[in-house]
Amino acid sequence: MITTSTRDASRRILVIDDNRSIHDDFRKILAPADIAGDDLDAVEAALFGTTRQVQTFVVDAASQGEEGLQMVKQAMAEGQPYAMAFVDVRMPPGWDGIETTRQIWQVCPDMQIVICTAYADCSWNEVREQIMPGDRMLILKKPFDIIEVLQLAISLTEKSRLLQESKRHMLELEQRVRQRTHELQISQQMAFEKASLLDLSRDAIMVCGLDNRVTYWNKSAELLYGWTAAEAVGHLRTELKEVNSDLFQQACEKVLQTGEWDGELQQVTKDGRKLVVEARWTLLRDTTGQPRSILVINTDITERKKVEGQLLRAQRMESLGTLAGGIAHDLNNALTPIMMSIELLKLHEQDPVRMGVLATIENSARRGAEMVRQVLSFSRGVEGQRVEVQAGHLLKGVEKIASETFDKNIRVSTQIPADLWVVQGDPTQIHQMLLNLCVNARDAMPSGGFINIRASNLQLDAQCASMIAGAKPGPFLLVEIEDTGTGMPPEVVDRIFEPFFTTKEQGRGTGLGLSSALAIIKSHQGFIRVSSEPDKGSKFQVYLPAQMEMTAAAGQQPADQPVMTRGHGELVLLIDDEDAVRKITGQTLESFGYRVLPAADGVEASTLYAEYKDQISVVLTDMMMPVMDGPATIQVLMRMNPQVRIIAASGLSVKDMVAKATSAGVKHFIPKPYTAETLLQKLNSVLCSQVTAAF
Structure with missing residues (x-):
């Protein structure tokens, strides 16, 4: 193995050839010891248009493929990998150039390889059949020219340098991408957590751009309106069935002017169901303070409005009931003298025509009294007696x-x-x-x-x-x-x-x-x-x-013949603030054998009773009177005489009258409007027995 000094990893070249003289040839061309690399720099400048530099390659050599592979591994371990290798095609007795290249690429896939061969039978097709060279392999025919070797060395080492630099940039970019991806994941996780919190809200929450297009739509909005987030996002809010477009437009203008708006809106769901929502809008701004979007929080108050409406209607019905009760009292007071007068007139009338007129008036009065009872029944929920009904x-x-x-x-x-x-x-x-x-x-x-x-x-x-x-x-x-x-x-x-x-x-x-x-x-x-x-x-x-x-009572109409009981001179204290009722009742009682002391209110009645209490047999008093009403009058009279016999009369409902009279200690009652027959029967019943009640 021949090794030269290391200057630049991107210019390191490995020569693998079984002929050591070839090693020296490459060293002389690529790393001459006695020159400063002028020829090499000249070639590089001519090839790449760069400024000439004094620079040589670092050349190492190996005689066999196995030895070359070990040198490649060691260089990579030291962090100084070879940029390229000149590999002889035949190196007996070891690996040939093709096998050596295959082994090197398994360790260092990016290494640039130049196959050197002096044999005519080693063609590119043969190499391609044994190994897929791609763009990492070239073939150099021996004997080779110096310039040709220099061109290959410069080009391939520069290619290796650019490739490694590109990989470094890619690694840096990948690192940046991973870091940014991590940051985005954290941001998305935070956004997801915030969105999850918004989804937990029972209110429908949405975010809309300044163009009123929906950009966010939470789960409660999906449940309330029936539109999924995928259906709602990107659509105009007006497309999602806002009912009052004028109020909606006013709200948009107000939130842009003041930054917020709240009020009630009528809306319609996807399936056409009408809603009333309590809306709260807030204008969101970006970091520069410019309006960016509108946060909308809608609370469904449809049921609350419905209950409020029902409460208002119930209050109106209660007021109507109170009004109806007052009207019924006045109507009963008006009907009482009419019904009693008819009976008095019928007693002395023989003309059939006039009797027919009186019957018509009587039927109308009875119908009016029945209508009043129905009004009271409806407005006060009065329960009448359960009887057999045809x-x-x-x-x-x-x-x-x-x-x-x-x-x-x-x-x-x-x-x-x-x-x-x-x-x-x-x-x-x-x-x-x-x-x-x-x-x-x-x-x-x-x-x-x-x-x-x-x-x-x-x-x-x-x-x-x-x-x-x-x-x-x-x-x-x-x-x-x-x-x-x-x-x-x-x-x-x-x-x-x-x-x-x-x-x-x-x-x-x-x-x-x-x-x-x-x-x-x-x-x-x-x-x-x-x-x-x-x-x-x-x-x-x-x-x-x-x-x-069917029973006889249910199947037959009641008899028309009244039963009129007469008195025997008993003195009746008659108390009523209605002049017409007081007069006709007094006349009726006097016509049937009673004496009458009339009083317009409780104060007058108390004075009369104090004077005539030993002569008065029974007291007939209205329950609703000015100055001193019925219950107060009853208490005064009972303090004067605990055994006083009192009949309470009222144009209000029987239930109300009974409750008030009973609390005052009265046992006998008669509802208005009463007829002469009803009044006389009640008086007879009270006078005959002190313990028998009317009901």
């Missing part, structure tokens, strides 16, 4: 009201058999329920149509009952109310009995009619079935438990 009479009454009050383009017909079974229930509530169903049918026919009311007896067996939710076997009264209106899709049918649910325009319905009807049906242990299709009308079937045999 539904036929109620249905005819409902038909009459509907025919008289509904638009003339709505025709009402009935099919009511005479042998209907009776039900045990509250007539007022059942009447209200049936009327509600008819009103619902009317509202479904804005252009007119037909309402058909049918009733029948039905024996429901166990098999049929098992197929109907809430049904039990037994006898039922079936009432069917069918209309030819607009009908309803299944999703609406599923919700019609929800309180406050309505398909009418805002302000045109409370959403309580059907829900209150259902409550009444359930309170009577009944159930209801609904069938409807769009444009094909609706049919409501009400099932009420029934008694299979």
Whole structure:
């Protein structure tokens, strides 16, 4: 092995040849000891256009392929690899040049190889068949020229240098890429963690560019709106069904001007469901302070708004109930003298024509009183007594009201058999329920149509009952109310009995009619079935438990002949602030054998009672009066005489009156408007027994 001094790893050359004189030839050409490399630098300058430098190659030599391979390995271990090698093609007795090259490339794949041969039978095709030379091998024919050797040495060592430099740059670039990739991974991980935190939020969070295109869309936004992030990102927010475009535009302008905006927006989901969101917008800026995007946080308040609306409607209904109670009290006070006057007039009237007029007035007054009771029942939730009810009479009454009050383009017909079974229930509530169903049918026919009311007896067996939710076997009264209106899709049918649910325009319905009807049906242990299709009308079937045999009380109309009991000079203290009620009640009592002390309020009554308490047999007092109301008056009178007999009267609901009177210690009650017959019977009952109550 021949080794020269090491100057530059990129110019190290290995010569492998079994002829040592060849080693010397290469050394003389590539690393002459007596010159400074002028010829070499001249050749390099001519080839590459560089400035001439005094520079020679470092040449090492080996006689066999095995020895050359060891030198390549050692040079690589020392970090001074050879740039190229001149390898003789035949080097007996060891490896030939082809095998040596193959072995070297396994250790150092980038080494440039020049195969030197003096044999004509060693061709490029032969080399290619034994080894894939690629661009790392050249063939040099012996004998070779000095310039040819120099050109190969300069070119291939420069190529090796550039290749190694390129690899170093690639390694540096790869290192930079790995570092940047690592930084991006950390950044992405942080962004993922932040996004995960945003996904945990129950609010719909999105980020939009200044052009209102979505750039971020969290999981809650997906759940709320139905659009996936992939569907939403890149789209304009207005494409995602903002309802109020004017308000949306105002919000955009406000957030750009002030940096923030908050308010309520009406929106629509992907499937068309309407939403109300509480929106909070914040303008995001870049590091230079320029607007970059808008952060949007939307909270779904649809249910809250719905509950608030229901609360407001409930408050309005409560206010309406209070107002209705006051109106009912005044109406009852107005109806009382009318109804009592009619009875007094009928006692002294013989003319049939005038009697007919009085009967008409009396029926109208009774109907008005019944309407007042229905108003009180609806507004206060009053429960009447459960009695045997002949539904036929109620249905005819409902038909009459509907025919008289509904638009003339709505025709009402009935099919009511005479042998209907009776039900045990509250007539007022059942009447209200049936009327509600008819009103619902009317509202479904804005252009007119037909309402058909049918009733029948039905024996429901166990098999049929098992197929109907809430049904039990037994006898039922079936009432069917069918209309030819607009009908309803299944999703609406599923919700019609929800309180406050309505398909009418805002302000045109409370959403309580059907829900209150259902409550009444359930309170009577009944159930209801609904069938409807769009444009094909609706049919409501009400099932009420029934008694299979009619009773005389339920099947017959009450007798018209009143029973008028007379007094025997008993003194009645009559207390009422309504002058008309006070006068006609006094006249009625005096006409039937009673004496009367009238008082306009509790103060006057207290004075009169203190003077005449030993003569007064009974006190009839209104519960609602100015100055001193009924309960206060009762307490004063009972302090004067704990045994005083008092009848409390009120135009409010029986339940309210009973509660107030009972708390004051009264046992006898009479609701307004009362008739002469009712009043006289009540007085007779109280005077005959001090312990018998009216109810």
